Amino acid sequence: MSTTxxxxxxxxxxxxCAVPVAELTGELLLIDERVIxxxxxxxxxxxxxxxxxxxxxxxxxxxxxxxxxxAMARLVDGKGQAGS
Amino acid sequence: xNTTVAIVGGGPGGSTTASYLxxxxxxxxxxxxxxxxxxxxxxxxxxxxxAIIRDLGLEEAMSQFAEKTAGxxxxxxxxxxxxxxxxxxxxxxxxxxxxxxxxxxxxxxQMLLERAADNGVSVVNACAVEPVVEDGVVRGIVVExxxxxxxxxxxxxxxxASGPSTFLAQAGLTGPKERxxxxxxxxxxxxxxxxxxxxxxxxxxxxxxYKSSYHWAWFIxxxxxxVSVGVVTPSDYYRDSGEGKEAFIAxxxxxxxxxxAERSATLxxxxxxxxxxxxxxxxxxxxxxxxxCVGDAHRFLDPIFAFGVHFTMVEGRRAADTIAExxxxxxxxxxxxxxxxxxICEIGQDIVQSLVDGFWWNPFAFAIFVHRRxxxxxxxxxxxxxxxxEPSPGVQALRNINxxxxxxxxx
Numbered sequence: 001m002s003t004t005x006x007x008x009x010x011x012x013x014x015x016x017c018a019v020p021v022a023e024l025t026g027e028l029l030l031i032d033e034r035v036i037x038x039x040x041x042x043x044x045x046x047x048x049x050x051x052x053x054x055x056x057x058x059x060x061x062x063x064x065x066x067x068x069x070x071a072m073a074r075l076v077d078g079k080g081q082a083g084s
Numbered sequence: 085x086n087t088t089v090a091i092v093g094g095g096p097g098g099s100t101t102a103s104y105l106x107x108x109x110x111x112x113x114x115x116x117x118x119x120x121x122x123x124x125x126x127x128x129x130x131x132x133x134x135a136i137i138r139d140l141g142l143e144e145a146m147s148q149f150a151e152k153t154a155g156x157x158x159x160x161x162x163x164x165x166x167x168x169x170x171x172x173x174x175x176x177x178x179x180x181x182x183x184x185x186x187x188x189x190x191x192x193x194q195m196l197l198e199r200a201a202d203n204g205v206s207v208v209n210a211c212a213v214e215p216v217v218e219d220g221v222v223r224g225i226v227v228e229x230x231x232x233x234x235x236x237x238x239x240x241x242x243x244x245a246s247g248p249s250t251f252l253a254q255a256g257l258t259g260p261k262e263r264x265x266x267x268x269x270x271x272x273x274x275x276x277x278x279x280x281x282x283x284x285x286x287x288x289x290x291x292x293x294y295k296s297s298y299h300w301a302w303f304i305x306x307x308x309x310x311v312s313v314g315v316v317t318p319s320d321y322y323r324d325s326g327e328g329k330e331a332f333i334a335x336x337x338x339x340x341x342x343x344x345a346e347r348s349a350t351l352x353x354x355x356x357x358x359x360x361x362x363x364x365x366x367x368x369x370x371x372x373x374x375x376x377c378v379g380d381a382h383r384f385l386d387p388i389f390a391f392g393v394h395f396t397m398v399e400g401r402r403a404a405d406t407i408a409e410x411x412x413x414x415x416x417x418x419x420x421x422x423x424x425x426x427x428i429c430e431i432g433q434d435i436v437q438s439l440v441d442g443f444w445w446n447p448f449a450f451a452i453f454v455h456r457r458x459x460x461x462x463x464x465x466x467x468x469x470x471x472x473x474e475p476s477p478g479v480q481a482l483r484n485i486n487x488x489x490x491x492x493x494x495x
Contacts, residue, residue, distance in 0.1 A: 034160075038451040039159065039163055039451075041448045042452070042456070045456075061452055061453075062488055063448055063489075
């Protein structure tokens with residue numbers, strides 16, 4: 001499963017998400033849609049760190065890194081490249 | 085009249101300074117123009133202020149007010165965003181649960197002023213007119229009594245605890261008053277009775293409800309069924325509403341946040357509705373030869389984390405210690421004698437400013453730092469332990485990310 005698919009599945013099944021799965025595109029603005037807020041962010045960080053075995057650094061805790069599925073995938077995949 | 089220290093203002097800053105001066109055996113005179121009790125908006129106190137209250141022997145008298153065990157922030161959807169428990173730092177045990185209070189200021193301020201008087205402090209019911217300055221050194225103040233009679237109070241030190249009147253800044257003795265970062269805000273507030281609290285104890289704690297960036301409300305139970313409620317919004321939003329202050333706050337209580345709406349349904353207003361705008365400011369060089377400004381007399385931040393009484397009381401206690409030190413060592417007219425005091429006070433104010441900035445600019449990092457990564461550091465900060473010379477790792481992380489997120493809005 002690709003990084004984006006894995007993140008999409010997490011959002012659809014684990015978060016309190018009012019957006020239908022079919023509309024969960026990679027660029028959908030999850031903060032504007034209130035899918036991700038300062039409560040959901042805890043689940044998001046826990047998921048990203050455990051699922052992809054990464055550490056989200058303090059200075060990466062910026063909303064633009066969690067604003068869409070693609071943004072989160074870029075954060076995760078960028079770390080993979082840096083480490084390889 | 086002659087005294088060692090003349091204090092302008094009989095609020096918590098003036099009374100605390102005077103009581104701690106008395107403990108050092110230093111006499112002081114408080115000049116207060118209002119007859120107490122007088123209205124001030126009801127407020128939450130930090131854990132550190134709770135410690136001062138206990139130190140002044142006032143814990144028993146505080147039973148009339150609401151006990152605070154935590155501060156709770158509720159997000160736009162009515163869900164709790166985060167809560168921070170009030171904790172003290174024990175030298176052996178580390179962080180331990182403690183309590184502080186949320187108060188009706190009219191009664192609280194009177195109690196502190198009476199405690200100062202019990203400690204031998206003179207309280208003069210008069211209006212401070214102007215400072216007396218000789219060769220660049222503040223030597224006292226001129227006061228005006230009812231009926232217009234003026235009197236000079238000679239003093240070695242003048243402490244300005246005049247709050248937003250900023251007495252010494254108005255007289256041009258400090259640096260120029262600058263608007264703060266959150267200056268274009270307005271606060272509309274009143275006191276209410278009829279509050280209903282959930283049977284669980286946490287319901288009497290301070291609650292902050294927010295709707296969007298810079299648009300939030302405080303809900304502070306003050307004892308019995310009374311509560312202080314205020315709405316803070318950008319000034320433009322208030323103006324564009326076209327509403328009077330009563331209609332504005334009544335509608336905001338219903339619409340701002342579902343959690344607030346639920347708790348406001350039973351409220352009955354027991355005070356006038358007050359409005360204050362452009363309330364955030366900062367005054368540089370707030371100490372000098374023969375004078376010290378405390379609390380709101382030199383700086384007022386965004387009030388979201390309720391540090392107002394904290395700053396004035398903690399700075400007042402510190403001012404008393406600083407004055408005692410200088411009286412036995414060089415004297416208060418020595419240039420730069422209060423520089424270190426000023427620097428330490430600014431450390432605390434700057435740290436709370438960073439907290440406020442982080443909360444608005446990047447609520448995600450703020451929540452993760454508070455609850456996951458730097459919980460102990462943030463517990464200390466919210467309790468008012470904000471005077472460390474070296475910023476703690478939590479403060480450092482917050483400041484790093486504040487630089488990246490400066491000025492942004494997310495809600």
